[in-house]
Amino acid sequence: MNLNATLSMLKDLTDANGIPGNEREPRNVMKRYIEPYSNQISTDNLGSLIAKKIGDESGPSIMIAGHLDEVGFMVTNINKHGFLQFETVGYWWSQVMLAQKVTISTRKGKITGVIGSKPPHILTSEALKGAMDIKDMFIDIGASSKEEAQEWGVRPGDMITPSFEFTPMKNKKLLLAKAWDNRMGCAIAIDVLRQLKDAHHPNIVYSVGTVQEEVGLRGARTSAAMIEPDIAFGVDVGIAGDTPGISKKESLSELGKGPQIILYDSSMVSHKGLRDLVINTAEESNIPFQLDTIAGGSTDSGAIHLTANGVPSLTITVPTRYIHSHAALLHYDDYVNTVKLITDVVKRLDRNTFNEIINS
Incomplete structure (x- = not known):
């Protein structure tokens, strides 16, 4: 990944303004960055952006969802x-x-x-x-x-x-910005398609910027109904537990130690078969990861996994400090490793692997 190009994209996404029901500005930014890697761009009737990339049309459909709105x-x-x-x-x-x-x-x-x-x-x-x-x-x-x-x-x-401008800290890998929750997830959805541009993947991938997550996971529900995915990943920010006063019982994760694989949150229990695939992939690819829970919060996976007759889903988050405030902080390496992990999982998700997941 090109550092300067990635930082430029992250700045454009986080500096954009878009609360629930007003996501046009960040949606236009996401569309501009993801369009070169997509076969088709569409929106649902609430305004969620859906970028489709076809690998193997006979393979399972995979939804990668970050939400466009900010508090x-x-x-x-x-x-x-x-x-x-x-x-x-x-x-x-x-x-x-x-x-x-x-x-x-x-x-x-x-x-x-x-x-x-x-x-x-x-x-x-x-x-x-x-x-x-x-x-x-x-x-x-x-x-x-x-x-x-x-x-x-x-x-x-x-x-x-x-009102806050994207700002790298003195340690250039620590990035301060408003709206990490969840333009970070939208950026990961973009970069996964970028990594797949010239790569084989035995499936169809939908990278989605959902709307109105912060007021009830609403765009995840409508976009999932439109896509009808076989597998879904909600990509969001998680709680970093490495600041003064937070105990390991409250949060296990630290900045720079890898993406968080969420075991459960208030809206869903992660699908065991999918969770095992992701953990095995991380271990085999030497990608650092952290296991955690978000007992007091929910993500788009909570709405997506209840679509139609059920969608095996998993939430993958990036540990972040000071969310739901004017300025939040995350580590660039965690972002990069989340992109790597989801990309590697997508490359493994053929029809046989999907069948193994739903039968696990």
Whole structure:
């Protein structure tokens, strides 16, 4: 993989703005990068991007799903002084929100704002003991009135996204960005097709950028109904447990130690036959990996595996710090090894192997 080309793609994907229901911008970026490696590009009626690459038409169909949407906010009202009231779209923890810079995407262009609240100097001692409630926050865009904000193009329903630019750290393999959850999965779906461009694979591969994952795995459900896959991989971010205060009981994984093969999450138990194939492939290809669980979260696999009469599915994640905030951090080597692992598994997934999986 070309480092500079990959970093450029990751920057374009993560810098794009797209909360659930507003994924056009990242979808266009993904389409631009994946189209050269696809036989066909289509979308479902909710807007999920589906890139098809045919290896052997008689082989099983494999769905690789990353989701296009990121957690963000939506304008719900403009008060008479020009401050924006908002609603979260996707899960947010209030303590990571205050004083953070945001972008409001309006019909007249993008506007910068900052999330504000009462200053601590005028709060009661009792109020200072807890976290600020999201309902007591607002967004300041520098408008002097409701009318001025409206003149700038702001109206209820407008998308609000974290404002943060893709940034390699001093250690160049550590990459800081907004929207790793889950433009990282979309990038892996692109790079798997890139690796398969001139390679034989005994199947049909669908690399998918799903929509509205953060509000209920919705695009995974509709795109899987359209594809009707035989096998599926949900590719997402996972929890990195290598920061202060996290115990091994809470998270086993570390940055730089390889992709996480998820045993179960709140929406599914991984398919044993598929899980064994992936683990065996990783061991035979000398690809580092980590086994983990996400008891408090779910991924697109949770919706895909319930499609039609059932789809053997597995979630593969990249350990990531500080997800569902303005800036998350992951390790480039984990990204590369996830691409390698999924690519190697795809090359092994012929019709006989699929039959062995469903009979295991």
